[in-house]
Amino acid sequence: MVANSALAQDDRLRRPAGIRSVRLGDTKVSFVPDGAVQGRPRAWLPDTTDDTWAAHPEYLDASGYLVASIGGLLVEHGDRALLIDAGFGPRSLPADPATPNGTLYGGALLDSLAELGRRPEDIEAVAFTHLHPDHIGWAVHPAPGAGRLAFAHADHLVPAPEWAARDLPEAAGGLSEETAAAPAPRVRTVADGQEIFPGVRVRITAGHTAGHTEYVITGGGRRLIAFGDSLHSPIQVDHPEWSCVYDHDPVGAADHRRRLVAELAAPGTIGFGVHFADVVFGRVRWGGDGPAWQPLDA
Incomplete structure (x- = not known):
């Protein structure tokens, strides 16, 4: 049984996540899939070696890539709904040997929202962890056939x-003038510690980008830390010293990751890693035979 469970978890590390939900008292949080990206493992995590990945093939797909989900986090409280991050949008990019990435694609977020019983108009605000293309997609690219932005009615936090x-x-992580202009009329800036939705607070961490932010969601005696790109792969939970090639400040990002991983091991604490393949919700558990990141439903 243990062996079969381990094999099932290994399979989840090699595929993008589907819709998954967690209850925090009266609040429901759900991963809203949009697409996925493949990462060249040594390019994404430059401090790793060939020996690292030979010892951990469970993290790599059949083509030898890390698999990272792309999407958003739907937070529902009563009739109200908040979306954290907006995926890559309705587009795709082929593998490019000049970049750290394999295939990168989005496009499913609105359909995923519909499966969760929500229309774009139901979203009162979209909050962003940071402004990289795989997090702001649907905020800057019109919905196919619609000729307008899906969340044009919502505040952009x-x-x-x-x-x-x-x-x-x-x-260096900035936006083109054209991209920045798309959401600008709806942007409302938020500050560290600010409550933006019932039980949802802003926590600015920097490191990955100049203003990279996590969102701490509390309810039912538990808290969930939506940590954005503070961590890109579950293997970093075991090795927080490994920064991602996309980290703006690798040293600062690693320092924060060490604190974050320790915090995720605290009782009553859940993590949400938007890029964590099909193990997006989990806890940190030390002292076992396997990896420290334990999927919530494993």
């Missing part, structure tokens, strides 16, 4: 330091 850095060169 952006951490103040992240919005202030939007004019940086794109290579």
Whole structure:
């Protein structure tokens, strides 16, 4: 039974996540799939070696890539709904040897919302962990055939330091003038510690980008930390010193990851990793025979 369970979990590490939900008292949180991206393992995590991945083939798909989900987190409280991050949008990019990525695609987020019983108009606000393309997609790319942005009616909540850095060169994490112009009329900046929705607070962490932000959601005596791109792969839970190639400040990101992993091991604490393949909700458990990241429903 243990062996079969381990094999099932290994399979989940190699595929993008489907819809998954967790209850926090009166609040329901759900992963809203949009697509996925493949990562070249040594390019994504430059401190790893060939020996690392030879020892951990369970993290790699049949083509030898890390698999990362792309999507958003739907937070529902009563009739109200908040979306954290907006996926990559209705587009795709082929594998490019000049980048750390394999195939990258989005497009499913609105259908996923519909499966969860929500229309775009039901979303009162979209909050962003940061402004990378795989997190702002549906906020800047019109819905196919609609000629308009799906969430044009909603407030766009952006951490103040992240919005202030939007004019940086794109290579440094900034936005093109055209991309920044799309959400600008709806942007409302938010501050560290601010409650933006019942039980949802902003926690600015920086590291990955200048204003990278996590969202701490509490309810039913538990808390969930939606940690955005503080962690890109479950293997980093065991090795928080390994920064991602996309981290703006690798040293600062690693320092924060160490604190975050320790916090995720606290009682009553759940983590949400938007890029964590099909193990997006989990807890940190030390001292076992396997990895420290334990899927919530394993």
